[in-house]
Amino acid sequence: MLPLIRLTPLVCRTGREANFTIDCPARNDMLVSGARYRIHVKSKVSTSVEKQLEGVMTVGNKLIFLYEPPICGEYAVILTRNDQPVETFHFFALSEEMARYRPYVGDLHSHTTYSDGKCSPGFRIIQARLLGLDFIAITDHRRFPPCLEAAEFAKANGLDILVVRGEESHPDYPGGHIVAIGIQSPVDELKLDALGNQAQTYIAEHAAIVKELEARSDLVPGLKRELYAQTLWHIRKIHAQGGIAVLAHPYWVSAERFDLDREIWHQCLRDGEMDAIELFGDVKPEDNSLAVQRCMDHLADAGRRYPLVGSSDVHSAKLDDNFGRLFTIVFAEEPSESAVIEAVLAGRSVACEELDGQPFRAYGRFEWVEFAHFLRRRFLPEHKRLCMAEGQLWYQRCFAGGMPDSVLDAVATARISLYVALWG
Numbered sequence: 089m090l091p092l093i094r095l096t097p098l099v100c101r102t103g104r105e106a107n108f109t110i111d112c113p114a115r116n117d118m119l120v121s122g123a124r125y126r127i128h129v130k131s132k133v134s135t136s137v138e139k140q141l142e143g144v145m146t147v148g149n150k151l152i153f154l155y156e157p158p159i160c161g162e163y164a165v166i167l168t169r170n171d172q173p174v175e176t177f178h179f180f181a182l183s184e185e186m187a188r189y190r191p192y193v194g195d196l197h198s199h200t201t202y203s204d205g206k207c208s209p210g211f212r213i214i215q216a217r218l219l220g221l222d223f224i225a226i227t228d229h230r231r232f233p234p235c236l237e238a239a240e241f242a243k244a245n246g247l248d249i250l251v252v253r254g255e256e257s258h259p260d261y262p263g264g265h266i267v268a269i270g271i272q273s274p275v276d277e278l279k280l281d282a283l284g285n286q287a288q289t290y291i292a293e294h295a296a297i298v299k300e301l302e303a304r305s306d307l308v309p310g311l312k313r314e315l316y317a318q319t320l321w322h323i324r325k326i327h328a329q330g331g332i333a334v335l336a337h338p339y340w341v342s343a344e345r346f347d348l349d350r351e352i353w354h355q356c357l358r359d360g361e362m363d364a365i366e367l368f369g370d371v372k373p374e375d376n377s378l379a380v381q382r383c384m385d386h387l388a389d390a391g392r393r394y395p396l397v398g399s400s401d402v403h404s405a406k407l408d409d410n411f412g413r414l415f416t417i418v419f420a421e422e423p424s425e426s427a428v429i430e431a432v433l434a435g436r437s438v439a440c441e442e443l444d445g446q447p448f449r450a451y452g453r454f455e456w457v458e459f460a461h462f463l464r465r466r467f468l469p470e471h472k473r474l475c476m477a478e479g480q481l482w483y484q485r486c487f488a489g490g491m492p493d494s495v496l497d498a499v500a501t502a503r504i505s506l507y508v509a510l511w512g
């Protein structure tokens with residue numbers, strides 16, 4: 089949408105005076121030169137935080153005012169002239185700590201033809217950009233090479249997207265899918281010897297964990313130690329590489345029952361073994377709702393909160409599933425694999441759901457969720473529009489005859505400059 093009148097910046101800091109400008113970029117008649125305006129700034133969070141600025145005059149074709157937001161959160165700026173409303177704007181004030189980070193939109197769970205996905209790693213990352221993602225983890229079942237292929241494809245074709253390394257890791261019992269993010273080499277392969285049989289090292293390490301569990305008296309009743317030991321073996325191998333373990337689609341229903349063993353999932357949460365929970369996965373909304381409630385119950389019972397992520401678990405080659413509709417916003421210092429992981433571990437991730445015809449929903453720490461809702465209204469639609477254009481050009485470059493660097497650079501610059509415009 090082309091703005092008739094706008095407020096900049098849209099994001100500022102608490103405790104620091106910001107220089108706000110209201111202007112009409114296309115020079116329409118919404119601001120009258122020489123007229124006096126009233127500006128009413130209201131915090132959405134606190135009824136005691138508001139300020140009236142009377143008789144503010146235009147300078148050139150602009151209104152300029154100073155305001156220092158005292159608290160974090162969203163603010164409304166109500167502009168009136170002769171007691172008649174002109175426009176209402178919104179901005180968001182971040183604390184000094186929050187302002188260190190930028191939002192990046194991504195998906196931490198996806199598949200390609202290397203397992204049961206339906207398209208190549210290269211095509212998957214082009215789709216990711218088309219759908220508005222800044223980063224994507226390629227996490228095929230028991231397969232690590234496709235994430236490397238995706239990263240290579242991006243590099244070879246000059247595609248500016250962060251490919252996060254990973255695989256979907258599987259203990260040898262049904263269910264219990266663990267998404268390994270930020271690993272440097274395969275995890276599941278470590279279980280096998282050169283002939284494809286269970287490696288002696290795995291057998292020994294697993295037996296040692298079973299023994300460790302036998303010495304514990306605090307296990308969930310009914311927990312199958314041998315199976316939980318398998319789960320722990322996978323998680324420990326992921327951690328040994330500096331990766332994080334994400335519990336995938338916890339309430340996925342398979343063959344008329346929840347796929348994941350209830351006792352193992354509870355023990356995992358109780359022990360704090362998992363690093364994050366896939367709150368939204370590509371399962372029925374009812375099942376995602378159960379995951380939300382389980383996290384709330386666990387927080388109440390154990391006082392422990394888990395980082396949350398939303399992932400599409402996309403398999404299809406068509407854009408007919410939840411790819412781009414279930415996603416994660418991380419607030420990170422930069423778009424890098426290590427910064428994304430650091431952000432998730434620090435609780436600066438928001439699991440997002442925006443299914444067709446449904447409202448946007450987000451879960452995570454309150455301050456980041458509040459900011460995510462603001463971004464959804466003020467930033468993400470434009471970001472997605474630019475990403476869509478970029479994704480189409482990428483497809484043209486990689487699969488349909490080519491596209492010069494200059495065109496790609498121009499679109500990439502427009503996307504990146506959105507961040508600058510947002511922060512002023």
Ligand SMILES: [Zn+2]
Pocket residue numbers: 256265336337
């Ligand atoms: Zn899975």
Ligand SMILES: [Zn+2]
Pocket residue numbers: 197198199256401
């Ligand atoms: Zn999966």
